Amino acid sequence: MGLTRGRYIGEALKQFQDTFGDTFQIWLGGLLHQICVCNPDDVQHVFTHRHIYEQGDLHVTQHRIVFEDALICNIGPKYKRHAAIILPLFRRGKILNNYDLIVDCTDKLLDQWRSKTDSDPNYIHLDIVDQCQNLSLAIFGFIAFDYDLQTLEESNINKKNKLTQALNDFVDIFFQAITIPNSISKFYLKHNSRYQRARITIEECLNQIMEQEQRKTREQIAEQKRTSLIASLVTSLQQDEKNEAKKPEQEKKGLSRTEVINELLLFLVAGAETTGYVIAWFIYFMSKYPRVQAKIKAELSDNKHNRMTIEQIESLIYLDCVLREVFRFLPPAAGTTRTLTVDDRLPGSGIQLRKGDEIFISFYNLTRDKRCWKIDPTLFYPERFQGEDKDHYTYASIPFGGGHRQCIGQDLARFQLKVIIVRLMQHVTFGDGGPELNAGGYIQKMTTIPKHVGVSIIFD
């Protein structure tokens, strides 16, 4: 918090860039040193020179405290072993199979809203952020675990259920821990009872899911669609863990049970949380920009309420621009880190870097950089992607990072978001609940969360 003094981290870093130039130093939590690189040519250089800019050391050590040996914490041969199993799970072919379940879950949320609107047409929804998280978690439970996390049950919809609450606590406390040195954060997490309780709840849930999957008979496995992440992960379980553990990393095959649990935990935190907040931001922006909302609806005009085909959804050009603008206007993650493995000079700013330097790339700074955008970057204006900013600088909007360690779930997230947004826009119009209730603002955690969302929901 020292760095941002409670402000949105992107705005703080933009202010630093305006004051100190394209490259400056930051101390996270006042102690952890990083070099913030903002020049667009330098950012491109970092992401395209993967052999010398490795996954950030700090990132690895801090994530290791909670995710131990999951993909995000690995480099070298161990990363390759995990990536060989995990990356294929997120291929487009697997993702598209989830279309119907995403629509079904969204319809469930729409039904809940409908009953509220029926009883009070002027009702202002103040719990949109929680509801979007519940929707995202429900979808993620089916996609990842073939399991009903029950976050869309009527009793849960307006509040956080036990798992949602545990996830929120887990992420909150983890976010506090990553801004302090490793040795202290380990101690802090070990003795933080809220964190320990949250971790137990999440692990119990993941263990139940694993056991359910492992109890399935051969016949059941043959019958079910082998598309859920857990089904594929369970088939990658090592047959003889003890023997496998003795081998050098290069010869190891498959994943141990603990590694699978850690990957699942990572998927839950990295996947469900982020996507839920993007839906909430979308709803907030629609309530503030009725012109944009009307234009999306006009594009859907021939498909009022029917279930559209994936091809029809993919052909919605304006909707695609709106989603890209939501990601550009407020990148959900503040940025990413890389560690330099040799000395190097940045081509744009000419700054000399040394082996071992920790680089931080702030996504927000790029989205507001006038060198990258022809239309005023401070405007929320989806049409930019059809007009003057159509061929914008490649690295000007990178909400999923870049290079060899960019987000593995981005195709899934984009697809899921598009399907949800289409379904919402087919049925409802979001209205502004007024300057106080719908005041916006941010809560800065691992992801940037909308603070005050208050919207009316009118069924078309």
Ligand code: HEM
């Ligand atoms: C709106 C949704 C999402 C956003 C904005 C997002 C953003 C990011 C960002 C910025 C990174 C770091 C990339 C880099 O260092 O260059 C990342 C990494 C990662 N994301 Fe996502 N993500 C989203 C959804 C997902 C989903 C759905 C999953 C899968 C379940 C996922 C899994 C991961 C994993 C495993 C990594 C680590 C990759 C590695 O270390 O190689 N994310 N994500």
